Every structure is written in C-alpha cells, then in structure tokens.
Amino acid sequence: EDREAFAALYPEDGVFEEVPTGTIAHGRDEIVACMTQLFAGAAEPRAEIRGGFQAGDRAVMPIERATLSPVQILPGRAGAP
Numbered sequence: 001e002d003r004e005a006f007a008a009l010y011p012e013d014g015v016f017e018e019v020p021t022g023t024i025a026h027g028r029d030e031i032v033a034c035m036t037q038l039f040a041g042a043a044e045p046r047a048e049i050r051g052g053f054q055a056g057d058r059a060v061m062p063i064e065r066a067t068l069s070p071v072q073i074l075p076g077r078a079g080a081p
Contacts, residue, residue, distance in 0.1 A: 003039075
C-alpha cells in the first residue's frame, strides 16, 4: 500500500505533521493511521510531492496537490464538524 511506502520514508521514530489540520503522528504506525484517516472515503487518493529539503534532523516534503473525495472536509478546516 502507498500509506506503508510513505511511512517507510520516515525513521521508526519519525514525526509527520499535517500542517493544515494540525495533525501530528509519531512513528510509522501512527503515520500509516494518519494517512488512512486523511484519505478515508477517497475512491482514488493521490498526493503529489514536489521537491523537499533537509536541514539537520528535519526534512520537509511539500505536497502540492492532494486529491480526496469531492465532498470531504478535513478536520480543523472551515466548515468541518
């Protein structure tokens, strides 16, 4: 699965932060769970990563575009329940 491949980019104790929702996942298992939640209900979820950089023990992979389901509202965004 792509979620597991994405999580494998991180070290075992890595931290993933999904900035728009404020979601933080610690470790690969939480990262997989986070990806599962973020893309729940999407028929064909996709994320396009464009570039990235590393500074010290931190790395950034900006996601240019993420395709969820047409009506999904992310938690923490305006209009979210």
